[in-house]
Structure formats: C-alpha cells, structure tokens
Amino acid sequence: MPAEDATGSPEEITVRDAVSAPDAEGRPRRATRRFPLFTRDTARPEGGGRAAPGDAPAPARQWPVLAVLALVGLGLLLTALDVFRYGTLLIGAALLTGALLRWLLPDVGMLAVRSRFTDIATYGVLGTAIVLLAMMAQPHPWLEIPFLKDTLHFTVSG
Structure with missing residues (x-):
C-alpha cells in the first residue's frame, strides 16, 4: 500500500x-x-556546519578558515618580502592554529575537510614540520639537531 x-x-x-x-x-x-x-x-565532515548562525554574513559564518588563510597569506607576503624565517614561522603557526580551532570548536565551517582526528593530525603535523624547518633554515639556524648533520655527511660521502 x-x-x-x-x-x-x-x-x-x-x-x-x-x-x-x-x-x-x-x-x-x-x-x-x-x-x-x-x-x-x-x-559533510563532522564539525563542518557553520561557525556562526545562518543569517550571519558569509565571512562571519566561515571565520575559522578565513583566519587561517589570512595568517598564511601574511606569512607568504613576509616570505616574498625577504623575511623568510618569520614568514614560514607564521605559515606553520597558522596551520597549528587551524588544528587548535578544529579541536576546540564544534563547528568550523570549511576548515573541516575530513574527520576531526584526521584534520587535527594533518594540520598539526604539517604545522610542526614547517615551524621546525623554519627554525633550522640557514644561515644562522635557531635550532640545530646534531644527528642531522651526521646523517647528511653519511649519505653524501657514503
């Protein structure tokens, strides 16, 4: 029936x-x-709902991803203006901020791409790697890891 x-x-x-x-x-x-x-x-990925009410303007609904993109854009601008170390540090910090926002907020709009765990792990690992690489950049690195120099000599002269 x-x-x-x-x-x-x-x-x-x-x-x-x-x-x-x-x-x-x-x-x-x-x-x-x-x-x-x-x-x-x-x-839709979990947490992919609007970060603000539906009657709010589009930028307000998507403020988490816009904040991360603004920090990345500023980092790229600094890098282009020959302030390499600070620019790349800011890019890494932007990704770490994205991981923190994804962890703390229930809805982050378009910042949510995959599952919450995968987004946090991806943003966190990439952000940490970029920050560490920026701190190890030549000349005059802020961070020196001794075994990396030995590894480089072993692989090049081997």
Whole structure:
C-alpha cells in the first residue's frame, strides 16, 4: 500500500538509488552511509556546519578558515618580502592554529575537510614540520639537531 500524505491522497515515492529504494510501506530497504559506485553527493565532515548562525554574513559564518588563510597569506607576503624565517614561522603557526580551532570548536565551517582526528593530525603535523624547518633554515639556524648533520655527511660521502 503506498504511503499517504496529510490529506490522505497517495504520495509519490522517488527512488534515488538502488541502495535506498523503498519497500512496499515506503521505508528504505537498507539504510547505509555507503554510496553507490558513481557518487553524486558526499557526506559533510563532522564539525563542518557553520561557525556562526545562518543569517550571519558569509565571512562571519566561515571565520575559522578565513583566519587561517589570512595568517598564511601574511606569512607568504613576509616570505616574498625577504623575511623568510618569520614568514614560514607564521605559515606553520597558522596551520597549528587551524588544528587548535578544529579541536576546540564544534563547528568550523570549511576548515573541516575530513574527520576531526584526521584534520587535527594533518594540520598539526604539517604545522610542526614547517615551524621546525623554519627554525633550522640557514644561515644562522635557531635550532640545530646534531644527528642531522651526521646523517647528511653519511649519505653524501657514503
């Protein structure tokens, strides 16, 4: 028997894919998050909702990603203006800020790309690597790791 709407007339059922095709009562035969071979849509990452209410202007709804992008842009500008070490430190700090925002805030808008754990790990590892590389940049590095020099001599002279 087809499903009925509030007026009592039969309601049309639209089948979108074979996985969620309804049974005789109109319920999906199988509920799954798995997508068919050719996807037309993807699931939004957890925390991917707006960071501000829907009636707020677009920049306010996406302030976490805009803050990270502004810091990266400023870092790139500093790097282009020949302040390499401070520019790259700022880029690494921007990624670490993105990891911190992703960890602390429930909804971060477009800063959420993958699962929360994957985003935090990716932003954190890349941000840490960029900060460490900026601190080890020549000339006059702020951070020297002794075994790296020995490793370089071993691989080059080997």
